[in-house]
């Protein structure tokens with residue numbers, strides 16, 4: 001009995017193999033771009049959130065309790081003698097200074 005198995009890969013096999021090798025790299029590149037964009041978006045979104053709603057200059061560092069809203073800096077919170085949360089209108093029992101980073 002003669003061995004007739006196909007040992008060397010056909011051209012088609014090679015093409016499939018090549019495509020399979022290339023695809024993950026392209027996918028990775030696309031994902032990297034996606035990641036970069038989403039990090040950038042997240043960053044600008046966070047930056048916007050982290051600015052004090054009142055003065056829009058200082059970073060937010062006053063946490064209102066018990067409602068837990070976090071939209072104002074300590075300066076504004078004490079300057080305007082905030083006793084009611086400007087976001088939800090609930091009375092503030094305590095203002096906790098928070099630290100970022």
Ligand SMILES: [Zn+2]
Nearest residue numbers: 052055073076
């Ligand atoms: Zn402020």
Ligand SMILES: [Zn+2]
Nearest residue numbers: 067069085088
């Ligand atoms: Zn609130």
